[in-house]
Amino acid sequence: xxxxxxxxxxxxxxxxxxxxxxxxxxxxxxxxxxxxxxxxxxxxxxxxxxxxxxxxxxxxxxxxxxxxxxxxxxxxxxxxxxxxxxxxxxxxxxxxxxxxxxxxxxxxxxxxxxxxxxxxxxxxxxxxxxxxxxxxxxxxxxxxxxxxxxxxxxxxxxxxxxxxxxxxxxxxxxxxxxxxxxxxxxxxxxxxxxxxxxxxx
Numbered sequence: 001x002x003x004x005x006x007x008x009x010x011x012x013x014x015x016x017x018x019x020x021x022x023x024x025x026x027x028x029x030x031x032x033x034x035x036x037x038x039x040x041x042x043x044x045x046x047x048x049x050x051x052x053x054x055x056x057x058x059x060x061x062x063x064x065x066x067x068x069x070x071x072x073x074x075x076x077x078x079x080x081x082x083x084x085x086x087x088x089x090x091x092x093x094x095x096x097x098x099x100x101x102x103x104x105x106x107x108x109x110x111x112x113x114x115x116x117x118x119x120x121x122x123x124x125x126x127x128x129x130x131x132x133x134x135x136x137x138x139x140x141x142x143x144x145x146x147x148x149x150x151x152x153x154x155x156x157x158x159x160x161x162x163x164x165x166x167x168x169x170x171x172x173x174x175x176x177x178x179x180x181x182x183x184x185x186x187x188x189x190x191x192x193x194x195x196x197x198x199x200x201x
Contacts, residue, residue, distance in 0.1 A: 007038050007045045010057075017094040018058045025056050025065060028100055032107045051114050054107055065090045065098055065106075072109050079105065 004010040007026060011019045022045075029036070029047055036049040044066060046055035055066035067073055067088045073080065079102055084091035090106075092098055 003043065004040055006040065010040065010045050014058055018063055021063055021094045021097045022056050022058060025063075025098065025103060028103045029054060029056075029107055032104060033111065049111070049114065050118065053110055053114065062091045063094055063097075065092070065103070067106060067110060069110060069113055072106060072113060076106060076109065 004013065011023055011026075014022065026045070033047055033049050033053055036047040036053055039046050039048050041048075041052070041055065044055045044057035044064075046066070046068075047053040052068050054068060057064050057066065062084070067090065070088045073085055073088055073090070077085075080090060083098075090098065
């Protein structure tokens with residue numbers, strides 16, 4: 001059978017008893033999920049409401065209601081007792097269709113499960129902001145921006161060194177002129193008085 005393009009084509013190709021039962025199942029699902037998109041996925045009729053919700057289909061031996069969740073099948077095992085179950089699938093015969101109340105319960109359970117799953121993937125805006133990346137120093141140790149700010153804010157020790165680029169002020173000193181020794185000081189030489197002769201010995 002060629003791949004159907006939509007639900008109508010899928011149902012039109014089925015025997016009358018299967019088509020009638022699955023059309024009723026389709027209507028119940030549409031009432032509970034009016035905004036869900038009808039699609040063909042893996043050769044079955046499916047409903048997508050942001051993510052896959054449920055689906056239905058048929059083989060020559062049975063009809064099937066696809067919950068697409070093994071967890072939902074396990075949670076409602078008591079309600080599904082007596083039906084042929086497999087991973088996320090409920091099989092039934094056209095002469096024993098699924099009760100409308102049971103379909104409603106299972107579809108609502110799948111809606112709640114999808115809502116919880118989608119909600120857990122949504123993060124607060126604050127959590128989406130990327131944390132500042134730490135940078136590695138030459139020594140190999142990683143420093144965060146806050147550590148850099150803390151280290152740069154420390155005052156350098158006062159070593160008395162003057163800022164680079166400025167030449168130290170040079171004190172101008174005046175060269176001391178030699179002072180002449182006054183007469184009569186111990187180091188001064190006495191000159192002979194003019195006109196006086198050395199006394200004879």
